Amino acid sequence: MTMTDFDKIVEALAAADDITIASHVIPDGDCLGSMLALAISLEELGKKVVVVNADSVPDMLKFLPSQEKITLPEKVTNVSPLLVMVDCTDLERAGETVSQWKPKVKQIINIDHHVSNSYFGHLNLVDSKAAATAEIIYSLLLKIPATITPEVATCLYTGLATDTGSFQYENCTAKTLRLAANLMEQGADIPLIREYLWERKPLSSIKLLTHALPTLTLSHDGKVAWMSVTQEVLDKIGSLLQHTEGLVNYPRSIEGVEVGLLFRELPDNQIKVSFRSKKNVDVDKVAAQFGGGGHKRAAGCTIKGDLETVIKKVVSSVGEVL
Amino acid sequence: MTMTDFDKIVEALAAADDITIASHVIPDGDCLGSMLALAISLEELGKKVVVVNADSVPDMLKFLPSQEKITLPEKVTNVSPLLVMVDCTDLERAGETVSQWKPKVKQIINIDHHVSNSYFGHLNLVDSKAAATAEIIYSLLLKIPATITPEVATCLYTGLATDTGSFQYENCTAKTLRLAANLMEQGADIPLIREYLWERKPLSSIKLLTHALPTLTLSHDGKVAWMSVTQEVLDKIGSLLQHTEGLVNYPRSIEGVEVGLLFRELPDNQIKVSFRSKKNVDVDKVAAQFGGGGHKRAAGCTIKGDLETVIKKVVSSVGEVL
Numbered sequence: 001m002t003m004t005d006f007d008k009i010v011e012a013l014a015a016a017d018d019i020t021i022a023s024h025v026i027p028d029g030d031c032l033g034s035m036l037a038l039a040i041s042l043e044e045l046g047k048k049v050v051v052v053n054a055d056s057v058p059d060m061l062k063f064l065p066s067q068e069k070i071t072l073p074e075k076v077t078n079v080s081p082l083l084v085m086v087d088c089t090d091l092e093r094a095g096e097t098v099s100q101w102k103p104k105v106k107q108i109i110n111i112d113h114h115v116s117n118s119y120f121g122h123l124n125l126v127d128s129k130a131a132a133t134a135e136i137i138y139s140l141l142l143k144i145p146a147t148i149t150p151e152v153a154t155c156l157y158t159g160l161a162t163d164t165g166s167f168q169y170e171n172c173t174a175k176t177l178r179l180a181a182n183l184m185e186q187g188a189d190i191p192l193i194r195e196y197l198w199e200r201k202p203l204s205s206i207k208l209l210t211h212a213l214p215t216l217t218l219s220h221d222g223k224v225a226w227m228s229v230t231q232e233v234l235d236k237i238g239s240l241l242q243h244t245e246g247l248v249n250y251p252r253s254i255e256g257v258e259v260g261l262l263f264r265e266l267p268d269n270q271i272k273v274s275f276r277s278k279k280n281v282d283v284d285k286v287a288a289q290f291g292g293g294g295h296k297r298a299a300g301c302t303i304k305g306d307l308e309t310v311i312k313k314v315v316s317s318v319g320e321v322l
Numbered sequence: 323m324t325m326t327d328f329d330k331i332v333e334a335l336a337a338a339d340d341i342t343i344a345s346h347v348i349p350d351g352d353c354l355g356s357m358l359a360l361a362i363s364l365e366e367l368g369k370k371v372v373v374v375n376a377d378s379v380p381d382m383l384k385f386l387p388s389q390e391k392i393t394l395p396e397k398v399t400n401v402s403p404l405l406v407m408v409d410c411t412d413l414e415r416a417g418e419t420v421s422q423w424k425p426k427v428k429q430i431i432n433i434d435h436h437v438s439n440s441y442f443g444h445l446n447l448v449d450s451k452a453a454a455t456a457e458i459i460y461s462l463l464l465k466i467p468a469t470i471t472p473e474v475a476t477c478l479y480t481g482l483a484t485d486t487g488s489f490q491y492e493n494c495t496a497k498t499l500r501l502a503a504n505l506m507e508q509g510a511d512i513p514l515i516r517e518y519l520w521e522r523k524p525l526s527s528i529k530l531l532t533h534a535l536p537t538l539t540l541s542h543d544g545k546v547a548w549m550s551v552t553q554e555v556l557d558k559i560g561s562l563l564q565h566t567e568g569l570v571n572y573p574r575s576i577e578g579v580e581v582g583l584l585f586r587e588l589p590d591n592q593i594k595v596s597f598r599s600k601k602n603v604d605v606d607k608v609a610a611q612f613g614g615g616g617h618k619r620a621a622g623c624t625i626k627g628d629l630e631t632v633i634k635k636v637v638s639s640v641g642e643v644l
Contacts, residue, residue: 167502168520181499202577213532218525222525278521
């Protein structure tokens, strides 16, 4: 991130009347919170803003202000000259339709905090020290300047709280905590955030945990641990893939475990793998071997194959970098 | 809490050479963190400090600086004239030995944040708006004034993080978050805290969860949910009672549940009950019916009887206040 790009982005946003904002597939609290905070603020400044995401909003994030305005990229007939990409390491992270917009748009602004960001924008605001993209959006809003309304505060607080695992992960800094304090005072709806993020787990997700825990397996002297979820179990419980999100934290949290893994069967003979590490292993690199990516401590990939074979392959690759 | 008592406590601590500090039985991160932060600070000021607790330090808190100095009250032959009670609603919360010290000591200072505090001290510093007793200790240390060393910061951060459920509970305020930011900058050992609190669960505690989850039961149109742990399961897994601590959060976190309960068999035909509520139920009052207490949203009690009977009684009492 250069100050120059930061200032140019402020200028570009000020100059534009129509703005399209996109974020990554299988959206999380930070990408949606960041995207919506920016959208709400730009709309308040009188701009026409279109927010797109290729996937639907997970139930646990359906409280986010203006989330009902998020539309599928396929429904956008005339994409604006200015495209803002939020929380995406590259253009492809937003899905096929958005990446095909490249020749149609005049300018792409890339706002992200992933260390693996490819600087794919014409203007790039990338700060890998930020705990969440929400932290970067906050600085940007102050500079524009836009008022931090209670709605914006709710969106940004959600980004911080989800991407830091409730202020527990390594990425959480004193700056993050102070920003959270500011957002609380600026009217973030904490009871609503608390309820949706932490207090209304669907009963089916607890049932999913009940089925997943007995699959817990450890290897490499207890340094690698994993659980798996089959389609059969998902179907039986009537649970959704989105409910599997937090499961990877269970193997990771065990004493002595360095890398926690979760393997989830997708319907099309593919396995979605989530990686979480504690201190020494850069899981971003392991996931990259299988065409995935992410952060040093949290990454993911999707692999063709049956569950057993994929587990063997991935666990063996993790073992090599221990 | 009156300013007068606050000032008198600062004076009393300054005047004393020998100080005994005690906290409650079945100690948690806030009572130990607060007690040790105060002890370390007073020792740095040249005072002789004895820290006592009737129970041993749980494994997950064995990283706390100076925790090895905590001694059993029975081992204290000559209790000092000044007794400081930390994080206790009343003197009895520290166990029988400490409560029998009452006639022997000249002055009792009561520092606590529980709403049900009985103002049992000669001087009382009680602030039920504080997220944790650690928050009150921080103000006190600033006033003394004592340097917030990295060790003290580690103790106080632990108090904040544990008593707010990692900054998620209703008691967490902007003040709490800013205090946590300060403590981070004052050298709190966050990687150590993270590791012990969240990243080194004994495998047996995950096994315990694996056994407890299938006992999940809901009643009262899904507003009450509970799990139970028998002695048989504890023995089988080789798990300890301390590993059952977080389990009550599972029933509580379910969508639609207002009160989550955990029933744990103790060896002597007693059942330890933990209560957690979301918004409308004051579980402190329900626990009080059975001789227990705590906070509005988190309380506990111990009841004589067999598991099945106790579950029936408690669930019925909860049902009456829904």
